[in-house]
Amino acid sequence: MANKVTVLDTNRALKNKRIKSQVGKILAKVFIYIILILMYAPIVYIAVFSFTKHPTTGMWNGFSFGNYINLFKPGNVESAKIWDAAKNTALVALTAASISTILGTLGAIGIYYTRKKWIRNAMDFVTQIPVVNAEIVTAVSLCVLFVICSKFMPRSFFTLVIGHVVLSIPYVVMSVEPKLEQMDPSLYEAAMDLGATQTKALWKVVIPDIVPGILSGFLLSITLSLDDYVITAFTKPTSGNFNTISTYVDSAMKKSGVPTQFRAFTAILLAVVLLVVVLMNVMSSRKQKITLKKEKNKND
Amino acid sequence: MEAALESNDIAIKQRRRFNFRGSLCIPYAVFMALFVIFPLALVFYYAFTDANGAFTFSNWGTVFTNSKNWEVIGITFLISSITTVICILIAYPVAYFLSNKKYNKNKVLVYIFLLPMWINFVVRTLGLKSLINFVTNSLFGFALTSTYPYVAVVIGMVYDYLPFAILPLYNQMLKMDKNQIEAAADLGANPAQVFFKNIIPMTIPGIVSACMMTFMPTMSSYVIADHMSERRTKIIGKLIEDWFGSSTSDVANNVGSVLSLVMLFIIGVTLVIEKTVSRKEEDGKKVGIW
Numbered sequence: 001m002a003n004k005v006t007v008l009d010t011n012r013a014l015k016n017k018r019i020k021s022q023v024g025k026i027l028a029k030v031f032i033y034i035i036l037i038l039m040y041a042p043i044v045y046i047a048v049f050s051f052t053k054h055p056t057t058g059m060w061n062g063f064s065f066g067n068y069i070n071l072f073k074p075g076n077v078e079s080a081k082i083w084d085a086a087k088n089t090a091l092v093a094l095t096a097a098s099i100s101t102i103l104g105t106l107g108a109i110g111i112y113y114t115r116k117k118w119i120r121n122a123m124d125f126v127t128q129i130p131v132v133n134a135e136i137v138t139a140v141s142l143c144v145l146f147v148i149c150s151k152f153m154p155r156s157f158f159t160l161v162i163g164h165v166v167l168s169i170p171y172v173v174m175s176v177e178p179k180l181e182q183m184d185p186s187l188y189e190a191a192m193d194l195g196a197t198q199t200k201a202l203w204k205v206v207i208p209d210i211v212p213g214i215l216s217g218f219l220l221s222i223t224l225s226l227d228d229y230v231i232t233a234f235t236k237p238t239s240g241n242f243n244t245i246s247t248y249v250d251s252a253m254k255k256s257g258v259p260t261q262f263r264a265f266t267a268i269l270l271a272v273v274l275l276v277v278v279l280m281n282v283m284s285s286r287k288q289k290i291t292l293k294k295e296k297n298k299n300d
Numbered sequence: 301m302e303a304a305l306e307s308n309d310i311a312i313k314q315r316r317r318f319n320f321r322g323s324l325c326i327p328y329a330v331f332m333a334l335f336v337i338f339p340l341a342l343v344f345y346y347a348f349t350d351a352n353g354a355f356t357f358s359n360w361g362t363v364f365t366n367s368k369n370w371e372v373i374g375i376t377f378l379i380s381s382i383t384t385v386i387c388i389l390i391a392y393p394v395a396y397f398l399s400n401k402k403y404n405k406n407k408v409l410v411y412i413f414l415l416p417m418w419i420n421f422v423v424r425t426l427g428l429k430s431l432i433n434f435v436t437n438s439l440f441g442f443a444l445t446s447t448y449p450y451v452a453v454v455i456g457m458v459y460d461y462l463p464f465a466i467l468p469l470y471n472q473m474l475k476m477d478k479n480q481i482e483a484a485a486d487l488g489a490n491p492a493q494v495f496f497k498n499i500i501p502m503t504i505p506g507i508v509s510a511c512m513m514t515f516m517p518t519m520s521s522y523v524i525a526d527h528m529s530e531r532r533t534k535i536i537g538k539l540i541e542d543w544f545g546s547s548t549s550d551v552a553n554n555v556g557s558v559l560s561l562v563m564l565f566i567i568g569v570t571l572v573i574e575k576t577v578s579r580k581e582e583d584g585k586k587v588g589i590w
Binding site: 021024025028029031032035036038039040041042043045046056057058089103104106107108109110111112113114115119123126127129130132133134135136137138140141142143144145147148162165166169173188198199202206223224226227228229230234244245246249250253258266269270272273276277280281283284288 | 319320321322323324325326327328329331332333335336337338339340342343346390393394397398402403404405406407408409411412413414415416417418419420421422423424425426427428430431433434459462463512516517519520521522523527537540541544553556557560563564567571
């Protein structure tokens with residue numbers, strides 16, 4: 001009898017525990033999604049008001065596709081500026097991220113395999129500088145450099161790319177280094193013993209192993225470059241009205257306000273971002289299914 | 301046999317002599333020397349020289365005799381600290397739930413927190429400003445950015461730097477030993493004890509690096525402060541920008557350099573604090589900032 005009671009008690013306790021953890025799970029999910037919604041809310045808000053032509057965001061004077069029509073109208077001066085800035089932003093991000101990825105990956109490999117400890121420590125320290133340094137200090141220091149070297153290195157697209165490489169290269173190094181640590185060190189030696197040259201061993205053995213790190217470094221570089229304003233403002237070309245999206249918006253704010261078709265442009269960007277979100281989800285769930293299948297096959 | 305061994309030795313020695321893989325960091329080292337170290341050295345040089353390049357301390361005087369600059373430094377400190385605390389308070393549970401398989405099986409969810417960064421923060425900040433003014437206007441009848449500029453600045457900074465706080469915490473929590481948490485619970489620790497005696501100590505390196513990733517950039521993000529307070533709130537970053545952007549004074553760059561050094565000093569102090577905190581943690585060393 002006493003036994004039965006305890007069994008019942010345990011059952012009840014287990015049930016309670018399960019309900020509690022279920023509630024906890026739901027609350028956790030709700031919390032995460034609320035924060036996510038808040039993160040996207042300002043962009044969604046702009047996107048909503050892209051469908052009205054009222055000059056101030058937040059005021060509505062009738063539904064219209066006017067902003068979109070203006071954005072794609074060939075002769076529109078402001079729209080041309082927006083597209084020009086968008087092109088520049090993409091170009092800088094891709095160029096800077098490519099350079100960062102190549103230099104940073106080689107740097108990470110070099111730092112990891114250096115035999116002298118002081119070199120490794122010194123390089124690790126230098127890598128940390130742009131990360132911990134305030135962006136404005138990095139920006140003005142580069143600006144001062146380009147002023148001094150203005151004879152042979154005037155402010156141009158090139159200096160802007162250098163600025164963005166400085167910004168993102170530490171993150172490439174920091175993404176690649178852990179992958180090198182996970183690597184089996186004997187593989188490289190084995191490749192060499194089997195007759196591979198150093199370059200070949202590097203290409204065929206080391207690089208394939210650290211590809212995930214390189215990729216995440218590249219993506220981080222792109223992200224940082226797209227999100228940057230301060231370094232861009234201090235290293236961008238001074239002549240010829242060169243703008244990226246961030247400097248364009250800032251200068252438009254200081255003059256007559258951001259034109260209404262920029263809201264349409266933001267909405268398109270949001271659509272692109274959401275598309276990437278969906279794609280990522282689809283790809284990851286597919287991957288999960290494949291791994292699940294594999295595990296099942298193994299178990300069978 | 302011996303000859304073969306000897307030639308093997310020679311081969312190994314030759315391999316030793318030239319460290320091919322080590323040499324790959326030379327371009328990186330050159331780049332960093334030219335575009336990170338040299339520019340900072342220039343800032344140092346500028347801070348101690350006048351317009352003609354002669355050694356002087358007067359730039360330091362210009363900065364520190366102006367009480368307004370002290371005020372700005374104080375406000376910056378306050379705003380950055382509050383932002384950091386709020387960011388950690390929000391990011392900690394987010395990172396915990398994201399990294400825990402019990403709550404979230406979707407590994408890409410953490411990247412979805414980063415994706416808004418593809419839309420430049422200037423655009424997002426303007427959107428946020430308009431949105432919170434829209435909300436406070438319709439609820440309470442005032443615009444937050446002009447009525448409570450400091451509150452608005454903190455909201456803007458939290459919004460922009462939250463991903464920077466989430467990522468290091470998330471990475472740290474992925475490495476956390478989940479068995480230890482379960483063991484603690486099995487041994488009779490209540491949830492609060494598990495949290496404060498178990499989870500928090502295990503994630504201290506992540507907390508420290510999340511603090512760094514929010515505290516330091518917020519001190520210089522003058523664009524957010526400008527937009528969110530209708531240009532009423534000045535932070536150190538704005539002072540530096542003002543000096544370097546102005547052409548009224550011929551020592552503008554020099555005074556700006558002094559301010560940059562002040563900022564570097566604050567960052568240095570923060571780093572020393574970080575080092576001492578994470579040195580107490582054995583495995584604190586290998587945690588990257590991301």
